[in-house]
Amino acid sequence: MKKQAMVVMNPTAGKGAGKNTLFAVADGLCRGGYDAVVMITQRANHARDLMIERSSDFDIVICIGGDGTLNESVSGLMALHDRTPLGYIPTGTVNDFASTLHLSHNGEEAIQDIVDGTLFPCDIGSFNERYFTYVAAFGAFTEVSYTTSQSSKNLLGRVAYYLEGLKHLPKIKTYHVKIEYDGKLIEDEFIFGAISNSRFIGGNTFYSTKHAQLDDGRFECLLIRPPQNPLDLQAIAAALLKQELNDKFMIFFTAESIKITSEEEIAWTLDGENGGIMKAVTIKNCPHAIDFIIAKEHNE
Template sequence: MKKARLIYNPTSGREEMRRRLPDILQKLDLAGIEATTHATVGEGDATACAIDAVERGVDLIIAAGGDGTLYEVINGMAPLPNRPPLGILPVGTTNDFARAMNIPRNWSDACDLIIEQHKRPIDIGLAGDRYFINIAGGGSLTELSYEVPIKLKTMIGQLAYYVKGLEKMARLRPSELIIRADGVGEFHEEFMLFLIANSNSIGGMDKLAPDALIDDGLFDVLLVKKCNLAEFIRVASMALRGEHLNNPNVVHFRTSNLEVTSPEYVQLNLDGELGGTLPCNFSVLPSHIEIFAK
């Protein structure tokens, strides 16, 4: 029997995990995976549990929840020298990273990926002393993912993000940024937002960084220049169709390391969670963790 630690968020995805837990444990057990469980109870709890699981020498860790749960588990595993493979059960609201990796939303199909033990090495992003698996960014619109109340997400799911996004649209403002990227150069001007993508699925959209790869050792960086609300909405609508990279208000490049600073107060978004403030250095850790995926 393989030993696993199943770390799950009981409030994710309209509390689906709470209902599915007995079926998941039975399916894993029949396949030779004995899982102990831990229900997260607050910020940082999944990180502490992941550290404990690694130190106890489990054969694999399973993160069940949304992108926030995955972010915390990654931050527990990534700094440690011995990292077991990671399974993902995407039962959250958006599940950006699982979508990028084609991990099924159906819990039973996602369990099958873990049971089949098909491992794939992936890059991890390092932002200062924090880690991210999917996306880092800054700018007023990127704040909405961690400003949406948990109860609202539980009630109406992804619609909660659209509601909050419409509310923030009217208050969009640019920030002065200095961006220095290895192999690219320096940018110093006002930007509406910046996004540092490790995969091609961001905010439920798979065309925002269409060519981003999880294992190429590079970030795909998107900068939206200062523009008025009408121009910004045009960029957003083009992004839905994957046509935004040719817009004159969009800067796109690839790099493995960049530094972002600002004379202003700019908060960071890491995988949908509040990740501190600028200044910050971002770098790729190539093939840093193995996940169960095809």
């Protein structure tokens, strides 16, 4: 009996690249000994619902889309006790998580890596009652991903994020937050905070390889204090570009779980999508929660 594969595709991610990828994926699965069932998402959270309702009927599930579609797929699988292995073919604009896992953007290569691949038990983050794959963040620039229109992302690609980000520079807001982790406490003013499981955020390399491990049960956490003048802001940008920590403005640590509270509501983003507005969040690492299917050479 042939193995069964469910393919869930977001037709609007990136420049609609999934439509061109779909034939290569279906062909590769058939040649690899799978019967493939293709499902096209029709609405927000459709990928999540499909994973909850149908994934247990298949040997593998494959998500075709951007980071948002991946987040929905992961959220659906996390709602289940038994989770089917997940293959991811990135067709979005930035695809941070795919870059960290060295996943191919070419449909033929990607599906061959999945058919011949191996399982990588990846950590997933829980955020109150929700989940994220690679980053939960607040503050400066975090609203850029979900205020940039899909048409702008499709037309301009990664440049769209930077153009949108420039609009927000004059409006950098400071948040007074209390951060508790591993028996420690930080209380200070910050303009940005990111709890991540990826070397890439918004297409940029934020951490060196030794810090960002997707299967170590810990998050990489970066906090940025407010600049007092344009030179301070320039110093922060330079440190990020060089993957260096500027102790005057930045705090970096790793943690299994983090509780963040503030007196005012803070807007969060999860994997580049709107994560809601709240005063208190509890973020926990779920070790080895989902088996991603990756190329064997990247799991050695």
